[in-house]
Amino acid sequence: MAESWIEGRPLPRQKARHTIPSREMRTKRRRVVDRLGGRMMGGLAVGTALLVAVIVIALLARAWPILRSHPLKELLLGRTWHPLQGAFGFWPFIVGTLWVTALGMVIAVPVCTLCAIYLAEYAPSTVRQLVKPLIDVLAGIPSVVYGLWGVLTVVPLIRERVGPWMDHHLGHIRLFSTATNPTGYGVLAGGVVLAVMVFPIIISVMEEVLRSVPDGLREATLALGVTRWIMVRKVILRRALPGVVAAVVLGFSRALGETMAVLMVVGNVPRVPQSLFDAGYPLTSLIANNFGEMMSIPLYDAALMAAGLFLLLVVLGFNILAWLVLRRMSMSGRVR
C-alpha cells in the first residue's frame, strides 16, 4: 500500500476485501449452487439411465450389416460357422453357452440354496460373521484366477478321475462318454468353474431374500411345534420363492456373460456338444478369441458384435425380470 502511495497510483480497492457479502447475496449464491449442482448430478443420473440404451444402439449399429444381409433365423439356428465363406451360424455357440451355463447352475443352485438357508436361518452370528467375508473374497477373485484354477485343478480332476469313472460305469450313454474328448477341457470343466464363480452372487442375494421374510411368520410357525427345517420348507421358502428364483436368474445371467475363466477351460471347438466331456465354444469365447483378427474378413466384426448383442439382450431381459421380482419382495416384506 505504501508503495502505491509513493508511485502515485490510486489505492487498490481495499474495501471490497473487507466487506462481508450481504446475507441475501450469500443465500442467493448457495441457492444457485444448490440448483445447478442438483441439475448436474441429476443429469449424470439420467445419463446413466440412458447408457443402457446407448450400449444397445451402439452394438446394434455395429452389428447391422450382418443382421441386414442374413435372416435372423439363419444366424441363430444355422449350424455352419465359416466366416471366410460368409456362413455365420451361431447355433453351436449358443448351445455351447447354454450347456456350460446350465451345468454351472445345476451344480450351483442346490449348494447355494442350502448355504443361504443355513446362513439365514441356522447359523449363529459368529459363523455368519466368519463366512460372509470369505464369500466376499470369493466374489472378488479375478476371473483369470478362476480360469487358472480350472486349468490346474478341475481339468486334471476330470481327465484323470471323473471322466474315466463315468465312462466306465455309464459310458454306453452318449451324455457320459469321454470317447470324443478325453482331455478334460470341456463343458463340464467350464460348468464347474462357473458354478464356483456364481456361488457368492447367488448366496448373497438369496440370503438377503430369506432374511426379508418377516420374523412374525417364523415365530408363528415355530409356535405350532414344528422343527426349524419344516418351518423353512413350508413357510419361509414358499414365501421367498420369487426372490429365490430371482437370485438364481441373476446367477444365471452372470454365468452367461462370463468370459475369461470359461474360455480357458472349455476347449473351444465350434461343434454342438453331445456329452458332458465334449468341448464347447460359448458366445463369449467366440468374441474374445476372434476380436483381433476380425478386420480382414468382411462381416466378421459385425457377426461378433451381433454375438455381443444377443448376449446383452438376454442378460438385460433376465436382469430386469429379477429386479422387478426383488423389488416387489423388498416392498412386501421387511422395509429396508
Added chain:
Amino acid sequence: MNRRSLWKLEQTVMKVLMGSALLLVTGCLVLILGTVVRRGLSAMNLAMITQPPRGGYYTGAGGGILNAILGSLCLAVGATLVALLLGLPIALYLQVYAGPCGLVEMVRLSLDVLGGIPSIVYGAFGFSLMLLMGLRASLLGGIIALALVELPIMCRAIEEVLKMVPFELTESAHALGITRWEVAWKIVVRQALPGITSAILLAFGRGIGDAASVLFTTGYTDRLPTSLLRPVASLPLAVFFQLGTPFPVVQERAYASALVLTVMVLVISVFSRLASNRLSRYVVK
C-alpha cells in the same frame, strides 16, 4: 409321535447337507487360494516383479511382469477415478436430492442392469466407442471401458453406504436451513466417508482383475506404461497369454503372475475392510 421323529430325521439330514454345502463353498475358496499360492510361489522370484520382459521372454528368456503390474495399476487407478467422479454424484443425487419417483427407480434399475452386463460386452462397446473417436488400443480406451465396468459397482456400493447415514442428521441439517447441495457434500459425504472409501476399494479390486473389458481396448505391450495413448499390459491378460504359450517355463510364470494379482486383490479387500472399521471411529452414530 411318528411324524415328529420323521421331522427330526429330516431336519438332521438337511442340517448335514447344509453343513456340507457350506464346507464345499469355503473349501473351494481355500482350494483356489491354495492352488494359486502353491504353484505361484514356486515360480516366483524377484525378477518377476521388478523387471519388464526381456527379448524372448515368451519363449523362456529372462525378465518379469513389471509392465503388467504397472499397467494394471494405471488402468485401475484411472478407471476408479473416472467411476468415482461419475458415481459419487449419482449416488448422492439418488439419496439426497431425489425423492421416491419413477425417474429414480428408472436410474436404480439401469444401474442394476448395467451391473449385470458382461464385461466382454463393455469391451465390445468400448471398442466401438474408440473406433468412433479414432482411438487405437490404448490406456485411455482401457480406462473408459473399465470405468464403465466399475461404475455400477461403485454406485451401488456408495448408495448402500449413504442409506446408513442417520435420517435425523440430515433432517436436522435441513431444519437449520442449509441447502441440499451442502447436506450432500458437507454432511452426508463426510459421515459416509469410511463406507465410500471401502466402496472405492471394492470397485478398484474388481477393476484390476477384469480381463474381458481390456482385452481389445488396451491391447498388450512389453513396454512400461508411458502415455495415455499407448497400449499397456495388464496382469489378467499377462496370466492369460503366458498360460497360452506352449512352454512350461512361461506357464510357470503365469502362475506367478496370478499370485501377484491375487495378492493385490486380497490386500485391497483387507484394506477396504480396515477402512470401513478404522475410519468409522469419527462418525456420528
